[in-house]
Amino acid sequence: MSQKLNRAAIWLDKLTANAPRMAGLCASVQVADGTVDGKAARFITVVPDENNHYPRAKGGEVGLLEGWTLAKVVSETIAEDAEKSEKRAIVAVIDVPSQAYGRREEAFGIHQALAGAAAAYANARLAGHPVVGLIVGKAMSGAFLAHGYQANRLIAFNDSGVMIHAMGKESAARITLRTVEALEKLAATIPPMAYDISNYETLGLLSALLDIASPEAPESADMDKVNAALVTAVREARTDNTLKNRLNAKNRHSSALVRERMRAAW
Secondary structure, X not given: OOOOOOHHHHHHHHHOOOOOOXXXXXXXXXXXXXXXXXXXXXXXXXXXXXXXXXXXXXXXXXXXXXXXXXXXXXXXXHHHOOOOOOOOEEEEEEEEOOEOOOHXXXXXXXXXXXXXXXXXXXXXXXXXXXXXXXXXXXEEXXXXXXXXXOOOEEEEEOOOOOXXXXXXXXXHHHHHOOOHHHHHHHHOOOXXXXXXXXXXXXXXXXXXXXOOOOOOOOOHHHHHHHHHHHHHHHHHHHHHHXXXXXXXXXXXXXXXXXXXXXXXXX
16 A cells, blocks of 8 residues: 555554554555543544555545545444443544545445445434544545534634635636636635635534644644643533433423323323
8 A cells, every 4th residue: 555644644653652553444545543621532533545446546536446435434323332321432533625626436326335425424423422623634526524523613723835615716616717826816705715714614614723833744832732622522512411411301201291191082
């Protein structure tokens, strides 16, 4: 396997203290277990693989193999924790430039692979797993929808190398028959069009926007800042899940009372 590091791979190493990678997966999906807030957590990322079986996914894109592998890993995590009172946190470490666009991908059902990944993350959240998306690089197109967007909380670096958007600037310019410069001028007054990560915070879609001194060579202060943000996000997600469970239990109890009264009336 020939593989170059992207930001997600760098941060996966740092956040898991170079823990062993889960075996038996495709080379472009890396999974390692670590801790958040002193408790077990699973970290998942998509990385470049120059020898990818599907060439459109060589640069860290999320394609057929990646989508199904993400779905497999997250689903297995849910199953492993099914009987546990407290579910592991799942952290999606995100630097994905795009979904994999190609004729083979479309023919073989990339939409199903990416939907499988998105559904698995959503199922994890609904099962009580705190799910956090840590955006350290690009979070683009269907790749982001499949890997990270279903999280309880999203954290991003306040850095020029971080982008969240439906497509890259050049692609958007081609489709809209505008120049990149023209799109950037529009983005100054229309926040959803902007590639500047701070606009995502303005829209209320981030739980934390972090100023990281060295995104590609994290220092101890950077690590402390990210770890603290993860702890906060996981604790908030657990609180959300607890409140949701209490509300669901209350609703079930109320429904049971209504049914009992209806039976008594008949």
